[in-house]
Amino acid sequence: MSGFSEDMPFFDEPNARPAAAPSGIAARAMAARSGQNSAHDYLKGLNPEQRLAVETTEGPVLVLAGAGTGKTRVLTTRIAHILATGRAFPSQILAVTFTNKAAREMKQRIGHLIGEGNVEGMPWLGTFHSIGVKLLRRHAELAGLKSDFTILDTDDVVRLIKQLIQAEGLDDKRWPAKTFAQMLDNWKNKGLGPDEIPEGDARSFGNGKGRQLYKAYQERLQTLNSCDFGDLLYHPIRIFRAYPDVLKEYHRKFKYILVDEYQDTNTAQYMWLRLLAQRPNVRAASAEGRKPDRASAGQAAPAEASERSERAAVSENKVNICCVGDDDQSIYGWRGAEVDNILRFDKDFPGATIIRLERNYRSTAHILGAASHLIAHNEGRFGKTLFTDRDDPEDDKVHVHASWDSEEEARAIGDAIEAYQRQKHNLNDMAILVRASFQMRAFEDRFITLGLSYRVIGGPRFYERLEIRDALAFFRVVANGGDDLAFERIVNVPKRGLGEATIRQIHDTARAMRVPMLEAAATLAESDELKPKPRAALREVAANFERWQKALETTPHTELAETILEESGYTDMWKNDRSADSPGRLENLKELIRSMEEYESLRSFLEHVALVMEAEQGESLDAVSIMTLHSAKGLEFETVFLPGWEEGLFPHQRALDEGGRSGLEEERRLAYVGLTRAKKNLHIWFVSNRLIHGLWQSTIPSRFLDELPETHVDVADGGNSYGGYGNPYGGGAFASGRGGGRQNPYGASRFDNIGAKDQGSFSNTYATPGWQRAQANRTEATDRNWGTRSGHQVERIGYGETDSGYGAGRTSVKGRTIEGELVAKSVADTPSAFNVGDRVFHQKFGNGNIAAIDGNKLTIDFDKAGQKRVLDGFVAPV
DNA sequence: TTGGAGAACCTTTTT
DNA sequence: GGTTCTCCAA
Numbered sequence: 068m069s070g071f072s073e074d075m076p077f078f079d080e081p082n083a084r085p086a087a088a089p090s091g092i093a094a095r096a097m098a099a100r101s102g103q104n105s106a107h108d109y110l111k112g113l114n115p116e117q118r119l120a121v122e123t124t125e126g127p128v129l130v131l132a133g134a135g136t137g138k139t140r141v142l143t144t145r146i147a148h149i150l151a152t153g154r155a156f157p158s159q160i161l162a163v164t165f166t167n168k169a170a171r172e173m174k175q176r177i178g179h180l181i182g183e184g185n186v187e188g189m190p191w192l193g194t195f196h197s198i199g200v201k202l203l204r205r206h207a208e209l210a211g212l213k214s215d216f217t218i219l220d221t222d223d224v225v226r227l228i229k230q231l232i233q234a235e236g237l238d239d240k241r242w243p244a245k246t247f248a249q250m251l252d253n254w255k256n257k258g259l260g261p262d263e264i265p266e267g268d269a270r271s272f273g274n275g276k277g278r279q280l281y282k283a284y285q286e287r288l289q290t291l292n293s294c295d296f297g298d299l300l301y302h303p304i305r306i307f308r309a310y311p312d313v314l315k316e317y318h319r320k321f322k323y324i325l326v327d328e329y330q331d332t333n334t335a336q337y338m339w340l341r342l343l344a345q346r347p348n349v350r351a352a353s354a355e356g357r358k359p360d361r362a363s364a365g366q367a368a369p370a371e372a373s374e375r376s377e378r379a380a381v382s383e384n385k386v387n388i389c390c391v392g393d394d395d396q397s398i399y400g401w402r403g404a405e406v407d408n409i410l411r412f413d414k415d416f417p418g419a420t421i422i423r424l425e426r427n428y429r430s431t432a433h434i435l436g437a438a439s440h441l442i443a444h445n446e447g448r449f450g451k452t453l454f455t456d457r458d459d460p461e462d463d464k465v466h467v468h469a470s471w472d473s474e475e476e477a478r479a480i481g482d483a484i485e486a487y488q489r490q491k492h493n494l495n496d497m498a499i500l501v502r503a504s505f506q507m508r509a510f511e512d513r514f515i516t517l518g519l520s521y522r523v524i525g526g527p528r529f530y531e532r533l534e535i536r537d538a539l540a541f542f543r544v545v546a547n548g549g550d551d552l553a554f555e556r557i558v559n560v561p562k563r564g565l566g567e568a569t570i571r572q573i574h575d576t577a578r579a580m581r582v583p584m585l586e587a588a589a590t591l592a593e594s595d596e597l598k599p600k601p602r603a604a605l606r607e608v609a610a611n612f613e614r615w616q617k618a619l620e621t622t623p624h625t626e627l628a629e630t631i632l633e634e635s636g637y638t639d640m641w642k643n644d645r646s647a648d649s650p651g652r653l654e655n656l657k658e659l660i661r662s663m664e665e666y667e668s669l670r671s672f673l674e675h676v677a678l679v680m681e682a683e684q685g686e687s688l689d690a691v692s693i694m695t696l697h698s699a700k701g702l703e704f705e706t707v708f709l710p711g712w713e714e715g716l717f718p719h720q721r722a723l724d725e726g727g728r729s730g731l732e733e734e735r736r737l738a739y740v741g742l743t744r745a746k747k748n749l750h751i752w753f754v755s756n757r758l759i760h761g762l763w764q765s766t767i768p769s770r771f772l773d774e775l776p777e778t779h780v781d782v783a784d785g786g787n788s789y790g791g792y793g794n795p796y797g798g799g800a801f802a803s804g805r806g807g808g809r810q811n812p813y814g815a816s817r818f819d820n821i822g823a824k825d826q827g828s829f830s831n832t833y834a835t836p837g838w839q840r841a842q843a844n845r846t847e848a849t850d851r852n853w854g855t856r857s858g859h860q861v862e863r864i865g866y867g868e869t870d871s872g873y874g875a876g877r878t879s880v881k882g883r884t885i886e887g888e889l890v891a892k893s894v895a896d897t898p899s900a901f902n903v904g905d906r907v908f909h910q911k912f913g914n915g916n917i918a919a920i921d922g923n924k925l926t927i928d929f930d931k932a933g934q935k936r937v938l939d940g941f942v943a944p945v
Numbered sequence: 946t947t948g949g950a951g952a953a954c955c956t957t958t959t960t
Numbered sequence: 961g962g963t964t965c966t967c968c969a970a
Binding site for chain 2: 165166167194195196197221296297299300398399401402502503504505562564565566567568569678679695696697698716719720721722737759760
């Protein structure tokens with residue numbers, strides 16, 4: 068990697084004329100004799116497929132790259148190759164990634180190649196959204212915006228929609244703004260404007276006012292000079308369509324397009340790419356340009372004039388698009404990603420070269436075997452077979468462990484990490500990958516007690532913290548006086564006695580005068596329409612912003628930011644606040660100012676925040692990483708822990724409810740992503756009890772455990788204090804899970820074993836009457852439900868409804884689906900055996916007295932643990 | 946207008 | 961269990 072830069076003499080002359088870059092025939096000729104390029108160091112060490120992917124620079128290419136097959140390396144090497152062979156200048160390359168992390172990594176690697184700070188010489192590299200911003204800033208006026216528009220985050224969007232819903236006279240309880248925000252996002256992800264959304268969608272919200280609201284929303288965004296995330300894709304698409312000459316400009320500019328994680332592109336991103344990549348044949352191009360209807364496409368006229376030149380260009384302008392992806396790692400379907408995009412690539416780009424990378428360099432044969440076997444349960448895939456030459460008998464199998472509950476799970480994983488640490492493993496090489504972020508806390512708690520350093524990636528977002536959002540709102544108003552949403556957020560922060568009534572008045576004045584709220588406030592402050600108190604307060608606010616806005620031109624932005632927080636009284640507000648978290652908040656504010664230093668201006672900083680919503684973390688410290696499976700994609704670790712493999716959590720209940728079969732398959736791909744993150748050691752955990760919505764609920768091991776191949780898996784035989792509960796499968800249960808219809812994972816043998824096997828010191832407590840009853844109910848209930856599955860029947864249990872198809876062992880009660888409610892139901896069918904005042908024992912909390920009974924839910928005053936609500940199946944009379 | 950108390954909601958994943 | 965929302969008293 069390090070030797071690259073020497074191969075690239077042209078970087079010494081970044082201003083050389085583009086004509087020097089060969090294109091068309093010359094390029095093809097060069098490609099044809101690419102064999103000679105072996106002189107380039109960077110091609111060494113590539114396997115034949117990788118090399119093909121790097122060297123097939125002309126025409127459309129799809130690289131199907133399985134996990135750990137060197138995908139990123141191929142992409143960066145490909146860029147290096149294009150540059151080194153003089154096929155294009157950096158600025159003629161467009162490289163799109165899906166996450167900021169990936170963009171950062173690629174930028175780093177390429178930065179190495181072409182020298183840091185060579186901004187002019189960098190390719191257009193970034194996420195779809197960040198490139199969308201770049202495009203939109205250039206052509207903002209074509210979307211009815213000014214180029215200094217603000218990007219709203221989800222929170223702003225929801226507040227804005229709420230206002231609109233209320234303005235329509237709709238009940239914002241019945242029609243939650245959040246729901247509509249999601250609908251909007253879906254539409255935009257499909258590239259649909261207000262007039263293009265399906266009638267059914269339009270009618271389904273707000274008494275049929277869906278379309279109307281969408282329109283009102285877009286208008287409002289325009290007056291606010293703002294756009295939302297979806298617009299960053301949606302506006303460029305519309306501009307490209309309505310203004311062919313703009314599109315042509317980019318056709319000329321970008322010679323090579325590279326796309327990472329192609330399987331995760333949604334429809335809008337796909338349209339965007341196609342517009343950029345697919346130079347239509349001349350006839351199609353001019354036809355599109357002539358279409359009269361496309362918005363106010365007044366500037367389409369030059370289309371005809373340039374037709375001839377385009378015809379000439381077309382023969383040279385081949386579509387040099389290269390998409391890299393793995394259909395087995397498509398995990399963003401819930402966000403509108405279309406796996407289809409990758410599956411039909413060769414139809415979209417005829418004559419595409421498809422290259423498969425199947426040689427895995429990352430994981431042991433056991434890990435690979437487990438992952439491949441699991442993912443084979445999915446249908447509708449390209450089908451790749453990952454292989455490795457690695458065959459080391461010393462390699463560990465994949466370990467499956469059981470714990471009693473999430474606390475025990477955290478403790479066990481903590482112990483395991485410390486054990487690895489004693490064997491001289493770095494914490495940096497270990498990661499815990501969870502399905503849902505709430506799982507993280509148990510680990511954080513435990514690690515704090517242990518004094519084990521950890522880092523949470525993508526956890527509670529830095530920029531989403533209250534104090535940060537407040538501070539940013541101040542900055543936003545200074546940067547863009549038209550940002551009403553930000554203004555509203557902080558006009559009364561710190562408290563100035565500007566309540567709802569005053570804000571409403573500012574709002575109305577702004578509407579009437581057709582000016583931003585800040586301006587309206589300034590006017591109002593000078594009028595006599597307000598009472599003296601709010602008037603004085605408002606006058607101060609307006610004067611402050613006026614002063615700061617002036618200072619924006621002259622003062623360095625970090626200094627200004629500090630001044631703003633001081634003069635507004637915001638820092639004082641927290642200094643006077645005596646709650647426990649105020650020092651932390653002040654610290655965060657300092658951190659915020661510090662992080663601004665890296666940016667040129669307040670505006671560029673704000674843009675970064677809006678797009679990234681993530682503070683860079685110091686990588687220097689040795690720490691265990693904790694993150695969600697989603698954010699782990701693209702990473703690798705020597706040792707990986709995968710906790711929480713239980714039905715309802717993983718696969719997640721909602722994915723099953725909303726996605727049905729495809730939802731399950733996506734969850735399985737997520738599991739696959741998790742498994743393939745590990746290089747050497749892989750530990751999967753599941754627990755029997757989990758605290759969900761404040762209730763302890765019993766859980767069933769994930770079906771994915773059943774889908775792991777026995778030969779590569781080692782089920783830990785309960786090395787922990789809860790002994791016999793360790794092996795969920797009893798004897799040979801792995802075999803029972805596969806082939807033909809699924810069976811009850813709780814084979815009868817399992818419960819027969821209880822008591823027979825050595826249960827460790829807890830066996831006695833398990834044998835209490837309450838425990839036995841709970842087990843009996845559980846076995847019966849699960850058997851009943853599982854039994855129905857083979858016949859594809861749905862059976863009603865109690866008053867809950869079982870979900871159809873794939874949902875198993877779960878019952879939805881009162882509209883809500885609660886894991887483990889099944890147990891409760893059966894117990895509740897028989898009158899509760901408990902009375903208020905009874906003394907009971909709970910496995911986790913010890914002895915206590917029942918304070919209240921609500922159906923099957925008991926409120927118990929525990930001697931040690933205090934008052935808790937638990938299901939009656941989990942306590943036994945003393 | 947503010948702040949406290951209680952109710953209601955929630956919990957998948959992210960640009 | 962935790963957070964946000966709503967209502968009500970000062």
